[in-house]
Amino acid sequence: MLVVVFIGWWYVKNNVGRIDDNKFQALKKLAEMERLGTIDQAPIPSWALEAYSNQQDFVALLVLDTRRKNIPDSFLLDTWNNKDSRKLFFNLAGVLEEKNSSFREQSMAVADLIIHNWSKTSTADQQIFINDERRIET
Numbered sequence: 852m853l854v855v856v857f858i859g860w861w862y863v864k865n866n867v868g869r870i871d872d873n874k875f876q877a878l879k880k881l882a883e884m885e886r887l888g889t890i891d892q893a894p895i896p897s898w899a900l901e902a903y904s905n906q907q908d909f910v911a912l913l914v915l916d917t918r919r920k921n922i923p924d925s926f927l928l929d930t931w932n933n934k935d936s937r938k939l940f941f942n943l944a945g946v947l948e949e950k951n952s953s954f955r956e957q958s959m960a961v962a963d964l965i966i967h968n969w970s971k972t973s974t975a976d977q978q979i980f981i982n983d984e985r986r987i988e989t
Contacts, residue, residue, distance in 0.1 A: 874960040877946035881939070894945030896957060909944075909958055914987050916962035922969045925983035930965055940964070 884890045898905040910931065917927050930936050943964065944957040952960070969977070 873947055873950045873952050873956070874943075874963065877943055877950065877960070880946050881942055890942070893942035894949055895941040896944040896948045898954060899941050899944070909954070909961075910987070912955065912958035913962050913965065916959060917965055917969075920966050920969070922966065923980045923983065924987045925985040926969055926972070926977075926980040927965060928985055928987060929980075930968065 881890065881893060884893050898909070913927060913931070914924065918924075931940075940961045943960055947957045947960055972980075
């Protein structure tokens with residue numbers, strides 16, 4: 852039993868490390884593309900070019916991950932509906948897809964970025980979003 856627990860722990864630890872490394876490398880690549888003025892050439896994920904339902908599935912995963920961190924749906928809505936933010940999210944997912952990251956890993960990386968942005972939002976602005984009762988239907 853102890854061996855099974857150890858193997859499970861090792862597997863999760865190594866996958867989380869790989870996912871975090873991929874996310875870091877992807878963000879680094881996007882920052883470099885921005886610096887070089889080639890950000891318009893950044894990839895977007897294949898699922899973003901396919902059926903609209905794929906984007907809905909992606910947003911549903913974002914809702915799941917951001918709600919776990921008590922981030923209001925209204926913040927996610929405003930962030931997702933911002934043209935520049937959405938382009939960044941698609942570009943991040945696109946670079947991750949190039950690194951063979953799964954759909955779920957891509958959504959987790961984007962959710963982490965949204966969570967980070969929430970943590971950088973002033974308390975006063977956070978309260979505005981908390982008081983905003985818009986919800987995302989999933």
